[in-house]
Amino acid sequence: MQLIDGNFISQQIKEELTAAVAERGNKGLKIPHLAAVLVGENGASLTYVNSKVKTCEQVGFRSTLVQLPVEVTQEELINQIRGLNQDADIDGYIIQLPLPAHIDEKAVLMQVDPNKDVDGFHPECIGKMALGMDTFLPATPAGIIELIKRYNIETSGKKCVVIGRSHIVGMPMGLLMQRNDYPGNATVTTLHSKSTQIKEVCQDADILIVALGKPGFVTGDMVKEGAVVIDVGITRVADESKKSGFRIAGDVDFASVSPKCSWITPVPGGVGPMTIASLLMNTMKSAQRKDTVS
């Protein structure tokens, strides 16, 4: 078993971005600027957004955090989004999800300018991704694609099983793994809450991508010898032995699964750090797009 080290690869990407930002500065090109919109004070969301802003600083990007109270109206939120769409200095921005229940998430995400949608959630981005056109790929699936590339993992002709069909991970991941590209060209099966024979289907997978948000869901008896296992789970589980009172648990039972794998992502330190790295890569791409336009 070999580890797919997301900490190492994300660090490598951050160094590449730092060098690219410095080069842009030397050439008088625009410094990439990412904004994040956070509604309310959900602990996990606050941690993610702060981490996104901090990573921007590390690589030399500009960053803006727009923090709105939990009771903000949908109209006020959409007004903020219009402001970000019009702000020429902002290359890309994200609306941290989930949004409070009184806000219609789909209606809000529709307002994001697809040219600034570095999360790749807008229907135009998803449509372009499905058609293999140039666009921003959603950050977590893009991060997984990057890991597969940088570890030279073969995907062509492989049986890939994706557990979960969320719009953020499972659905785009399935599309990317079956596209005619590298990584891609896999035979993809999606499993979800209404699927049957989950264990048997998983046992046949050469590549198993697990994104359902249930700690320890995949156990050793569900995994084929030599499989590649990508664990997207990042659930906070109460743990009194930790100062924070919780630990981060993956969807894969690492102890029983890892001995059977050729490659596996740990949690933490696997897919997690890649999400921010790909968000920053998307923001760089957005800034670079403007170089040729202006």
Ligand code: GUN
């Ligand atoms: N919440 C959970 N994952 C994500 C993500 O990738 N982007 C945003 N904006 N919110 C999230």
